[in-house]
Amino acid sequence: MPQLNPEFFVSQLFWLAVFFTFLFVFLWRVSLPRIATVLEKRQNKIDENLSSAKELQEQAMEIEKKINDQINKAKLETDQKIKETINALQENVSSQLSSLDKDLEKKVSDAEKEILKSKEDQMKNINNEIVNITKLTVGKITDIELSDNVLNKVIETQKGSFN
């Protein structure tokens, strides 16, 4: 068996020592640190991404909260505004109604006054007409000239019985 032939034992051991030492030192100093840095870099990147994702999520949650707050605030504000507007409108309407009422009342009273006045005027006219007619009638029938004052007095006394 060639394995048991000691002829090349020293040679084998020598080259084994040379190559294995070289391999060990090379891997230890060059290859393994390289792989380690790559793995570390990747882990760092993953951690970084995870933490930034977490941060972004937090920010998103904050923004959502803000949006909800603002929506609630806006709702409250609109409710307030609607109430205010309704109140203002109601006030406006009632004030307008009252001013209209006033106007109407005034107009009604004015109209009543006018009616009264025109009634009086009419009455006066009627008195005059009655005086004239009476004068004419009496003049045609009797040739007596009645003065206005006398007629007026008569009419005044008679008027009480009409009314």
Place this chain on the structure above:
Amino acid sequence: MAAKDSPLKQFEIDPISNIELGGYNISFTNSSFAMLITVLVITLFLTLTVNTRSIIPSRMQLISELMYNFIAQLLSDTVGNNGKRYFPFVFSLFMFVLIGNMVGMVPYQFTFTSHIIVTFALASVVFIGVTILGFLNHGIKFFTFFYIPGVPFYMHPLLIPIEVISYLSRPISLSVRLFANMLAGHTLLKVFAGFVVSMPFFTGVFPLAFIVALTGLEILIAFLQAYVFAILTCLYINDAYHLH
């Protein structure tokens, strides 16, 4: 045995260039050449594939990273945090044995792990290193390693010699396991290769098919033996930290 067509002929060492140093023959042989190829393959592969240092690895870079993580995991599983210091050594050992076995699977290529002197030297480095480590960590108390607690006192005269012998035979078992596996596998391949040539007519295809299957098995064994070598080294390192 006729040396010419013996299945063991593949293990013969042929000097490529004769070198002598201080009266010793340190010729550069086919064994040395296989070691050189192994070291070149490992260093070039691990260096070039990780050259870009990309965060998203290429397939080749992924292989390097997988190797790295495989041994790192193995070491942290068996030794724990103390093991990180020995990572370069265990990794070198694993890669050297693994790629040495794989280079040996290339036809006409020499398998240096099939030589007991090589595996014994590697196992001795592990054994001596672990023993020194044990004494550094525990001083003279390291000898309590051979004392098994919780055993009836009259058993100790029997158990302590057994423990000592099993400890001392570690380098032998470690080296012989690897050497014997490689020797047996390659011899078997060679024997069946001989059948392919010597069998009449077309019947040679049967041993040929067998060789194909055996080659797959041998590649598995090549990986397995490197793994066993590495994991036993880890366990020995662990023993040097934690006595029984």
